[in-house]
Amino acid sequence: MTVKIENDYLIATIAEEGAELVSLKSKKNDIEYIWHGDPAFWGRHAPVLFPFVGRLKDDQYTYAGKTYPMGQHGFARDQVFEVIEHGAELVSLSLKSTAETKKIYPFDFELILSYVLEDNNLSVKYQVENTGKEEMYFSIGGHPAFNVPLEKELTFEDYYLGFSPQKSRIQIPLKGPYADFAHKTLGQTNTSLDLRRDLFNEDAIIFETKGINSFTIATDESPHSISLSYSDMPYVGIWTPYPQEAPFVCIEPWCGIADGVEATGNLVDKIGINQLSSEAIFKTQYTLTAN
Numbered sequence: 001m002t003v004k005i006e007n008d009y010l011i012a013t014i015a016e017e018g019a020e021l022v023s024l025k026s027k028k029n030d031i032e033y034i035w036h037g038d039p040a041f042w043g044r045h046a047p048v049l050f051p052f053v054g055r056l057k058d059d060q061y062t063y064a065g066k067t068y069p070m071g072q073h074g075f076a077r078d079q080v081f082e083v084i085e086h087g088a089e090l091v092s093l094s095l096k097s098t099a100e101t102k103k104i105y106p107f108d109f110e111l112i113l114s115y116v117l118e119d120n121n122l123s124v125k126y127q128v129e130n131t132g133k134e135e136m137y138f139s140i141g142g143h144p145a146f147n148v149p150l151e152k153e154l155t156f157e158d159y160y161l162g163f164s165p166q167k168s169r170i171q172i173p174l175k176g177p178y179a180d181f182a183h184k185t186l187g188q189t190n191t192s193l194d195l196r197r198d199l200f201n202e203d204a205i206i207f208e209t210k211g212i213n214s215f216t217i218a219t220d221e222s223p224h225s226i227s228l229s230y231s232d233m234p235y236v237g238i239w240t241p242y243p244q245e246a247p248f249v250c251i252e253p254w255c256g257i258a259d260g261v262e263a264t265g266n267l268v269d270k271i272g273i274n275q276l277s278s279e280a281i282f283k284t285q286y287t288l289t290a291n
Helices: none
Strands: 002-006 010-015 020-026 060-063 066-069 082-086 090-096 109-118 121-130 136-138 140-142 145-147 159-164 169-172 185-187 205-208 213-219 222-230 235-239 248-255 274-276 281-290
Touching: 002 082, 002 090, 002 109, 010 109, 020 121, 020 281, 121 140, 140 281, 213 235, 213 248, 222 248, 274 281
Parallel strands: none
Antiparallel strands: 002 010, 010 020, 060 066, 082 090, 090 109, 109 121, 121 281, 136 274, 140 248, 145 248, 159 213, 169 185, 169 205, 205 235, 213 222, 222 281, 235 248
8 A cells, every 4th residue: 555645846655565655756847756666676665774774793683682583674664554644745654563573673662754745855754762661772764766867868877976065974885784894984975976887886885974964866967856865864875786787876864874894793782773761752854855
């Protein structure tokens, strides 16, 4: 099942499974911004990553002396959410912990995703509530994939990735699926980056981000572009599957990150993990701007 919201500028379609944005289409120019999920390349569109971002060492973690299995990016993207509010330009969907989720993630929670349209912007809002009695540990993030090219007459290589503010950011390399924190470098995000396939020959490009950040997929051949912006998410990943010539690029804002090469597997020691006390609420969001 899917739900739709729309205004004079955009139509957004959200699936109840995973509370996933599956379409963002312009009424003005008929451009579809979100990847359609062809499984030949990647069968998703814009999954929510919860309660983990990225891969855990050996696909497991330890908490309070017990080891739990967990696949990449957590389980929320494969769960059916409940629509709890639906208006013309707003929809909110909820996922709550169950006896089944507690077999692999021993915390009580409610996760609410809200999608809000305003002019040519779509805000994606995350709210995590600790409904249990003990401290909760979690990560959360987005994984939206954008069509590149946005227009059929253009090519992947016609596009570039723009950064705002234009300044250098710390880049975290990957060693296999794990973050290699010991070999951080200075990423040259003080200028735009022409999109090339070989940029992704070591998988995702990951940057540390502080303060207000905006990332734009654009081309000099057309006025049409897509931007993703946020103010309080500490990491971003840029990804397209290499060496496949997939016609999309993901811009992934994260509150959390994959296990490091040297990770112990102990949840409370995990780099980038968020802590939430009993009955506390965590909120963050990012915004898509379609031109």
